[in-house]
Amino acid sequence: MAVSLASRLAPAPADVPVRLRVLSLGAGVQSTTLALMATHGEVGPMPDCAIFADTGWEPRAVYRHLAWLMAPGVLSFPVHVVSSGNIRDDLPAGAQGQRRALIPAFTRTIVPVGDKRPVLDEDPVVGLSRPAGDRVSIGMIRRQCTADYKLVPIRRKLRELVGLAGRRSPKRPVVEQWIGVSLDESLRMKPSAEDWQVNRWPLVERRMTRRDCLLWLARHGYPEPPKSACIGCPFHSDAAWRRLRDGDPDAWADAVAVDRAIRTGFRGIRGEVYLHRSAVPLDEADLTTDADHGQLDLWPNECEGLCGV
Numbered sequence: 001m002a003v004s005l006a007s008r009l010a011p012a013p014a015d016v017p018v019r020l021r022v023l024s025l026g027a028g029v030q031s032t033t034l035a036l037m038a039t040h041g042e043v044g045p046m047p048d049c050a051i052f053a054d055t056g057w058e059p060r061a062v063y064r065h066l067a068w069l070m071a072p073g074v075l076s077f078p079v080h081v082v083s084s085g086n087i088r089d090d091l092p093a094g095a096q097g098q099r100r101a102l103i104p105a106f107t108r109t110i111v112p113v114g115d116k117r118p119v120l121d122e123d124p125v126v127g128l129s130r131p132a133g134d135r136v137s138i139g140m141i142r143r144q145c146t147a148d149y150k151l152v153p154i155r156r157k158l159r160e161l162v163g164l165a166g167r168r169s170p171k172r173p174v175v176e177q178w179i180g181v182s183l184d185e186s187l188r189m190k191p192s193a194e195d196w197q198v199n200r201w202p203l204v205e206r207r208m209t210r211r212d213c214l215l216w217l218a219r220h221g222y223p224e225p226p227k228s229a230c231i232g233c234p235f236h237s238d239a240a241w242r243r244l245r246d247g248d249p250d251a252w253a254d255a256v257a258v259d260r261a262i263r264t265g266f267r268g269i270r271g272e273v274y275l276h277r278s279a280v281p282l283d284e285a286d287l288t289t290d291a292d293h294g295q296l297d298l299w300p301n302e303c304e305g306l307c308g309v
């Protein structure tokens with residue numbers, strides 16, 4: 001359930017009497033700004049800690065930035081790193097029928113003549129040989145990765161930190177989680193599904209956009225954080241893919257290799273699977289400017305606000 005615009009822009013909750021105040025750290029621009037603003041005393045009360053959920057497939061620049069954030073004297077509170085597996089290794093394994101890692105990848109399927117099913121997209125670029133007259137449908141796989149690789153390990157750590165054992169949970173919030181969604185991405189705000197946890201979005205409370213975050217960091221002499229997201233995240237815009245290809249050739253080669261390895265698809269998923277939204281092999285995708293294609297920003301689909309911030 002999304003949060004209504006009115007409640008999204010409501011004033012900050014007054015001191016919620018919780019046992020733990022925690023910042024969800026993605027190590028991107030927004031959550032880094034939030035963590036440093038808290039350290040400067042510009043957002044309060046001071047969080048007890050931050051939690052970084054490691055999918056195992058962030059670019060090296062993100063891990064370097066995280067190491068800096070965790071260095072003594074940078075933040076006023078500790079950072080816990082949690083994980084529930086390595087998405088990079090789970091993807092090829094999923095394509096071999098083992099553990100499934102459902103990322104929002106794109107599928108290309110042939111819809112035979114006479115099949116009246118609606119297709120999401122008809123694309124003249126045919127990556128598969130198909131009988132003349134058949135249609136090509138491009139679809140998107142349901143996203144499960146944020147829950148599996150971020151929500152679950154964060155939730156486990158939160159319960160450990162406040163001493164919630166087993167399935168029993170208090171019916172009132174004992175944890176306040178800060179999420180680094182900025183005003184320009186406020187559609188990604190989503191209330192907690194747990195009675196014992198309440199979510200808070202301090203950047204939205206302050207009407208701060210991603211650009212405002214960059215300005216705040218520059219004003220305080222901090223480096224610009226890298227974009228935090230899995231190396232092969234299918235939400236990447238063409239600009240993001242280009243940055244990866246041109247700026248981090250090893251990560252690009254890895255994304256191309258994983259893209260190739262998942263082609264056969266996952267159990268229960270029809271068609272061939274691709275990381276790029278045009279559903280062609282990543283190293284053959286047309287990565288000219290976003291504006292050329294009027295590309296939709298897919299990040300609002302990651303509605304928990306735990307990736308890419």
Ligand code: SF4
Pocket residue numbers: 055103104143145146149228229230232233234235302307308
């Ligand atoms: S960055 Fe993308 S692929 Fe990685 S967990 Fe988030 S939505 Fe999934």
